[in-house]
Amino acid sequence: MNAPGAGDGPSGACMPISQVEIHGLAHGGEGVGRPVAGDDQRVWFVAGALPGERVRAKPLHVHKHFIRGAVEHIDQASPARVVPPCSLAGTCGGCNWQHVAADQQLELKRDIVANQLRHLSNVPTVRLGAAAGNTYYRRRARMHYRRGDQFELGFYQKHGDNVVDVHTCLALEPVLLAALAKVRKLAAYLPQTGSVHGLSNGKQVVLGLPVEGSLAQQGPALVMQCRKLLDDTLIAIELRGDDRQSLRIGPTTLAIDGGVYPAIEAGAFSFAQANAEVNQALVEHVCEAGDVAATQVLEVYAGSGNFTRALVSKARRVVAIESAKDAVERLKNLSGTAPVEVLGGDASRRLTELIDAGRRFDVTVVDPPRRGLGKQVVHALSLLTLRRVVYVSCDPATLARDLRALTERGFGLRDVTVFDLMPMTSQIETVAVLERGPV
Numbered sequence: 001m002n003a004p005g006a007g008d009g010p011s012g013a014c015m016p017i018s019q020v021e022i023h024g025l026a027h028g029g030e031g032v033g034r035p036v037a038g039d040d041q042r043v044w045f046v047a048g049a050l051p052g053e054r055v056r057a058k059p060l061h062v063h064k065h066f067i068r069g070a071v072e073h074i075d076q077a078s079p080a081r082v083v084p085p086c087s088l089a090g091t092c093g094g095c096n097w098q099h100v101a102a103d104q105q106l107e108l109k110r111d112i113v114a115n116q117l118r119h120l121s122n123v124p125t126v127r128l129g130a131a132a133g134n135t136y137y138r139r140r141a142r143m144h145y146r147r148g149d150q151f152e153l154g155f156y157q158k159h160g161d162n163v164v165d166v167h168t169c170l171a172l173e174p175v176l177l178a179a180l181a182k183v184r185k186l187a188a189y190l191p192q193t194g195s196v197h198g199l200s201n202g203k204q205v206v207l208g209l210p211v212e213g214s215l216a217q218q219g220p221a222l223v224m225q226c227r228k229l230l231d232d233t234l235i236a237i238e239l240r241g242d243d244r245q246s247l248r249i250g251p252t253t254l255a256i257d258g259g260v261y262p263a264i265e266a267g268a269f270s271f272a273q274a275n276a277e278v279n280q281a282l283v284e285h286v287c288e289a290g291d292v293a294a295t296q297v298l299e300v301y302a303g304s305g306n307f308t309r310a311l312v313s314k315a316r317r318v319v320a321i322e323s324a325k326d327a328v329e330r331l332k333n334l335s336g337t338a339p340v341e342v343l344g345g346d347a348s349r350r351l352t353e354l355i356d357a358g359r360r361f362d363v364t365v366v367d368p369p370r371r372g373l374g375k376q377v378v379h380a381l382s383l384l385t386l387r388r389v390v391y392v393s394c395d396p397a398t399l400a401r402d403l404r405a406l407t408e409r410g411f412g413l414r415d416v417t418v419f420d421l422m423p424m425t426s427q428i429e430t431v432a433v434l435e436r437g438p439v
């Protein structure tokens with residue numbers, strides 16, 4: 001069952017609290033259930049509830065066919081429920097699964113994915129991929145701030161858009177949290193509200209601050225204050241104006257994930273997987289699942305080259321598509337044993353050009369944003385891919401939709417594996433492998 005987006009629908013303020021029996025989990029991690037009694041048997045999506053529980057739920061948004069709510073009281077708890085280790089768990093929306101036992105989280109994520117795929121035929125048993133530690137694992141984060149009587153810096157509150165002031169965090173790498181906290185010293189120079197992006201390599205951190213208006217409108221005072229914050233740990237701050245122009249104070253990219261494959265360069269505003277350890281296993285899995293040795297590979301949504309650097313060490317040739325300009329530049333600098341052809345711009349447009357040019361690929365690797373591939377890209381992949389599609393997804397609902405479309409175009413689902421890149425949250429990374437012809 002898919003839960004609707006947060007904050008939609010009329011407020012549930014005038015509806016009473018209901019006792020709800022939870023029987024499953026929605027793709028966003030909310031408990032799905034029905035009221036225990038009464039004539040109103042609309043489905044509930046209850047944030048903070050787990051399967052097997054009976055909870056009293058407060059309605060937040062009421063729709064014609066369903067109600068979104070949050071746990072008010074637990075009448076019957078699941079064995080998977082624990083006391084949240086974080087003292088901010090009741091208010092902070094940063095980690096919405098603090099109440100789930102660490103050793104149950106990946107199993108529950110597998111159940112969510114299996115449930116999303118239940119309408120497809122011949123779905124293999126969903127497998128569990130790598131997981132790692134549940135604390136201090138996040139090397140990348142976006143925090144929000146609000147300048148009022150006090151300067152509040154942290155994550156959005158649960159079920160609202162107030163900022164919860166975060167001074168300690170069990171998820172962020174300590175160096176990243178310490179660097180983000182320095183932004184408090186810039187309070188007087190920042191717009192009333194905004195967000196701060198941070199990326200760490202475990203030792204050093206770069207921050208990104210969007211500034212209001214164009215950079216030309218910003219006085220030198222902000223730049224001077226930023227400079228004062230830099231040290232051996234916080235090595236750079238990138239200021240980005242509404243016009244997308246950047247002003248860089250210090251070296252604003254970090255080399256991350258070096259080791260087996262060459263490191264990639266990423267900045268505070270770039271996409272990078274938040275969990276370095278599990279990402280390593282994910283990259284390995286994608287190459288193995290794709291069986292990419294000596295093949296022609298098409299990679300779509302390549303980012304700064306997280307998978308590309310591994311693919312070029314195994315494949316015969318790689319064509320990588322990516323829209324973000326800074327990421328495209330980094331892709332062009334990648335080196336490997338195979339040649340890599342980088343195509344900047346929108347995926348649909350670039351795929352159409354490849355079709356028109358008569359190009360074909362043995363294997364396609366896709367890692368789209370949350371919205372998934374959509375009809376046009378699915379159609380293009382079905383024309384361009386000779387053998388195998390490896391689909392890396394951060395949203396089980398759009399994954400299920402796209403897999404259905406791919407299976408309708410002659411691909412069979414061969415493997416589905418779930419990775420836990422974001423423990424203590426309901427976010428799920430899934431890798432699905434499809435092969436041409438029935439499996």
Ligand SMILES: C[S@@+](CC[C@H](N)C(=O)[O-])C[C@H]1O[C@@H](n2cnc3c(N)ncnc32)[C@H](O)[C@@H]1O
Pocket residue numbers: 271272273301302303304305306307321322323324327345346347348367368369370
């Ligand atoms: C989930 S990230 C994956 C990045 C990379 N594979 C990684 O593991 O770091 C999705 C990427 O798709 C890119 N992207 C978003 N929309 C796009 C589009 N329409 N065409 C091409 N790339 C797009 C984003 O810039 C982002 O780098």
